[in-house]
Amino acid sequence: MIKMNDITRDGDPVLRKRAAKATFPLTAEQKELADRMMEYLVKSQDPEIAEKYKLRAGVGLAAPQVGVSLQMAAVLVPGGKDKPVLFKEILVNPVIVSESVQVAALEEGEGCLSVDKDIPGYVPRHDRITIKYQTVDGENKKIRLKDYPAIVCQHEIDHLKGTLFYDHINKKEPLKIADDAVIIG
Ligand SMILES: OCN(O)CCCc1ccccc1
Numbered sequence: 001m002i003k004m005n006d007i008t009r010d011g012d013p014v015l016r017k018r019a020a021k022a023t024f025p026l027t028a029e030q031k032e033l034a035d036r037m038m039e040y041l042v043k044s045q046d047p048e049i050a051e052k053y054k055l056r057a058g059v060g061l062a063a064p065q066v067g068v069s070l071q072m073a074a075v076l077v078p079g080g081k082d083k084p085v086l087f088k089e090i091l092v093n094p095v096i097v098s099e100s101v102q103v104a105a106l107e108e109g110e111g112c113l114s115v116d117k118d119i120p121g122y123v124p125r126h127d128r129i130t131i132k133y134q135t136v137d138g139e140n141k142k143i144r145l146k147d148y149p150a151i152v153c154q155h156e157i158d159h160l161k162g163t164l165f166y167d168h169i170n171k172k173e174p175l176k177i178a179d180d181a182v183i184i185g
Pocket residue numbers: 057058059060061062065106109110111112113114151152155156159
């Protein structure tokens with residue numbers, strides 16, 4: 001199973017590379033990696049397992065974060081009582097094909113399993129996006145996302161382009177953001 005010491009940290013060049021496009025069929029190793037990445041997210045969101053294995057909770061994990069420069073990311077966005085899972089998917093070769101002008105940011109800012117220090121500030125993103133991607137079986141999908149799931153997917157797709165969340169934070173005024181931005185609590 002993937003543990004914290006398997007996660008590459010900021011400073012490792014793999015996090016700043018544009019990841020290679022996946023070709024199909026995926027190799028057995030690539031499919032197994034997808035499973036292990038999703039397994040990490042599931043376990044990291046279970047307080048007991050996370051405590052037992054000292055896992056930092058994550059709602060997403062991109063292949064470059066485990067040292068594999070491949071366009072693949074796992075996303076597991078929990079919901080609430082009524083809908084425990086908002087969005088669970090392995091995105092292969094994801095592309096944002098349209099994005100709202102409307103800006104959104106998480107009220108708490110963002111963090112990253114590959115960035116050990118807290119970096120405060122709003123991370124301005126698009127409130128709504130349409131993504132085209134392939135599943136691990138090569139099936140083409142197109143989905144529209146908004147709010148938290150949209151934020152998470154933008155964070156993961158950034159990783160595949162060598163971008164980290166703090167690249168988007170206004171250096172001089174970290175809490176500056178468009179007046180009409182949607183702040184997601
Ligand atoms: O790349 C995923 N990872 O570093 C875990 C944190 C994911 C994440 C955290 C806050 C907002 C969006 C996404």
